[in-house]
Amino acid sequence: MKISPAGLALIKREERFMPRKYLCSARKPTIGYGHVILHGEERYLYQAITEAQASALLQADVDAKYGAHVAKRLTRAVAQHQFDAMVSLCFNIGTGGFDKSSVLRLANAGSTDAAAITAAFGLWNKYTDPETKQLRVSKGLTLRRGREAAMYLRG
Template sequence: MAQGQLEVEEEINMKIDIKGRELIYKEEGVVLSAYLDSVKIPTIGVGFTFYPNGDKVKMGDKITHVKCDEIFDKIVVQFEQAVNKAIKVPITQNQFNAMVSLCFNIGVKAFSDSTLVKKINSNSSILEVEKWFTAWCNAGGAPILLGRRKREFKIYTTT
């Protein structure tokens, strides 16, 4: 490096790939008419509770498959950014996909402030990561998401 030059840390901004997209679509399901989710929040499309403009989904709303894909493409960016910002260690594409799926489901703040993120960033054992990944299994006070978390963790550990 020449005298006076500063080394610039290259920022890597990962994005989900087709497998990540398929994971989220499969886990969330695709419903083109608004419905009440397990905790009674109006939801549409691929688990959307709000639209890209910030409006909340309302009962009676309907969308097409094309519109669903458009909304997903706009909304998923915030979850990709959250994972990119929170995770400070190198990760694989599968690990990124699994974490975006989790973040998409639990929300940016919950993900970013989670013990899971702290464990990943401190290079904890895979058993610790699994423990904190699968800890996010409750919705409405019931462990209805444990199967999803186990599937996401399996992807997290797939090379």
């Protein structure tokens, strides 16, 4: 299974296009729609990219890593909109976080409990404050998790 255009659109809306390098919350150099700049991609440290280039990087990241990872971890068939929501979550929290998530457990159990699914997405709304090293709730992540849960539940 591969991410749909609607799933990519969700990630794009959540990540927002950044034509120049910035440091993500994990302090990694990032560009475009959340593409972490890898060894061999140093040109992105010094030059801007177009939206089309950012879209291509996002598609490649999702196909090669996040979409493939979600597909491998699922033990039962899911609807396209459910897969898309889980790929968006995995893209944001990483493959390790996704593997530990109750979202994955509920999907593999075939759960249709909307409250449990919404709560499972909602657990991933925190970040570590770089100054205090304490876990904080993020309004932006809370809203994102709500939109992902809505996609999962209703498409």
